[in-house]
Amino acid sequence: MKALRLTLESFRFAWQALKSNLLRTILSLLGVTVGIFAIISVFTVVDSLEANVRQSMSFVGDKVIYVMKMPWTFDQPDYPWWRYFQRPAPTVREYQLLQRSLSDNQRGVAIYAATGGNTLRVGSNSLQGCALMGVSYDYRNVADLPIEEGRYFTTQEVEAARNVAIVGADIASTLFPNGSALGQQFKARGLTFTIIGIVKKEGKKILDTPSNDTNCVIPFGAFSKIFALSTNGLTGVTPTIAVKGRDEDVGLLDLEYEMKGLIRNIRTLKPREEDNFALNRPEMLTNMVGKLFSVIGIAGAVIGSFAMLVGGFGIANIMFVSVKERTNIIGIQKSLGAKNYFILFQFLFEAIFLCLIGGAAGIFLVWLITLVPQDAMPLTLSAANITLGLTVSVVIGVLAGIIPAVLAANLDPVIAIRSK
Template sequence: MMKFIRQVLESIRFAWQALRSNLLRTVLSLLGVTVGIFSIIAVFTMVDSLEASIRESLNFTGSNTVFVSKWSWNFSDQEYAWWKYFRRPAPSFAEFRFLEKNLENAEFIAISDGRGGQTIKNGNNSMTAGVRGISYQYNQITDMPIEKGRYFSPMEIESARNVVVVGSDIASNLFPFQEPVGQYIRIKGLRFQVIGVMERVGTGMFDIGGKPDIRCYIPYISFSKLFHTRYSEPNISVKGFDRDEHQQELEGELIGLMRTKRGLKPYQEDNFSINRPEAIQNLVAGIFSTLRGAGLIIALFSLLIGGFGIANIMFVSVKERTNLIGIQKSLGAKTYFILCQFLFEAVFLSLIGGLVGILLVWLLTFYPQETLDIQLTFRNVLIGLGVSSTIGLLSGIIPAWIAARMDPVMAIRSK
């Protein structure tokens, strides 16, 4: 056993010396593998980073949350019946009050609606931002980190006070030289007092309702007075208890109460949708699975070229060292010793190319991006090393087998 290990280690040493002695040829031959591994790992890394960024952007609610909406979020249907959803009535404030009073499986419930492209003013300073009307328990369902000031009180929400919580960009643009909390802004000509400033969130890949940093929140009743609610399409968000696994009881209760409130007969289908954030996440997962497969096919062409390059170099190497192979075999070198010698050389060559490709992808992660955090995962590193090792093994097996099967007498005479 020890003799076998020593011979394998000796094969590795021979392979390494062969690569060092032909440095220029080694560098040129590993370029193909470098490009191929860089392509495949870059595709996987970018797709993984995009998917993670979008999933984080979609994580605007916690777990156990469902939404009562006019539109269905099940976009994976082969035929999305938009014409049917278009004719549905949107959830109303009266329905929200009815659910708030009668739901037994809900921990929190809120209604919200928004308008984008609104001009927000403070004196001579103005900017375009989104305005969102919310009910009191909205911050229990959706993450709203407050940096300065406070959130709404129940009295401010119910009495429709003209108070507002603003995003960080609104605060810095409209109040560049003063503390924003306690100051006033104008929305559609009405004065709203700033009671809170949200923490800076940054730009997400899939910000529902616009970028959070340029969004302001006001009580829902104040919102309904400002904007014509006839054309509104609010959402009712409901957070269930942890004990309700998969929120099946909550969903069943919501369907029953909404059908009762809307007076639907047993034979009539629902004219509302019960949606979960997982529906969008599953759609995103399907899209990125397709992108990952397409990227893999494209990258494999680069790897194929790199593999042929290594195989060609290995055939040349066998030809150059035919005499040395004959000498080694005449001195008692085993077949597996010669085989391992050339096989290790091909694998080393491919692995070095793969490591260089992975290094280039790793350097990409330092490129500053506001919307996309590029992360090279350990899984992708393992994929890169595994693929490059496999390419080296497949490219070197035939040349190594030819070298190992040579007749020692004929090999020595070849010089």
């Protein structure tokens, strides 16, 4: 109880000292405000940028293994690049065999292929630069395809390669601006398709990655009627086989080992022959993104710390001046029985107060910036960054105020009273 009373008393003395020198207080906390603003704004921008980049890469899915010719990351720099081009492309036969042979380690096996730069037409309305994607029925189990209106394909539609389509929001609004696009028809590559579903609008992305807004999904058989599929990996459209793993398979290691063995067996590779395929996972890209932004975050923190250092020196200088001005009061307090730790806490809390107020002001400025509307990269001030800013403020307050507080606590009361 006594400790709490002394603590509150120290806070009260510190607050009165700050109010009595308001202009000096404001000038002192400006350095801390700028420092915290610099650090937290950097972390906020980096976190928001990383979140937007990861969101832009959401098209690769989660817990999915992709069978492809080329790896997403090149872990073997000495591997001859031309061998990648000699690899065969994944085929429909391999997809069918995988679908029949894989154990319960998977939640869905799909094959898909896509081409960009297509033009969709309805009378005089047209939309260029659309992606046509042919998918098998299980594609909805592998990838995220949030249908806002309508429905997904039926197994009969996929097996019969019917001309039905699920279109993005931009396609629906552009081709049919005056009403619902469901049940309407459009032309693509000389064929007429009927719209059975509309995907939820995705909006702008910071990266130029595939967007559902301009994506037209059709059955894989219908896609094969328009485009020739690649067999050698050099000509035609190269399909991709995607396998969704289970949550219980941590790291998808069991699924990867099983798929590798099956594909090697399907392609009749001998034990000593190297793989002529790549098993890609989204973790490869997300790990690269994480490493990149960790480096950016460290660089930003180092730059911001210089501003914080200047603010810390400013607080320390003001605290030395404050001790000098209040030396007589310190002597009177000690002569009336004030303990050394009471004097120490009084000045230490004053320094922490200064830094906390300055840090809160810096965080408030960052929050104001996050309110500015942005389509490409909305900024978000996280609770972790707010906590970090306040914690750094407290640490700087302790470091800047500890030496002046110790000097004040160790003053001789007689000499201190005579100082005025």
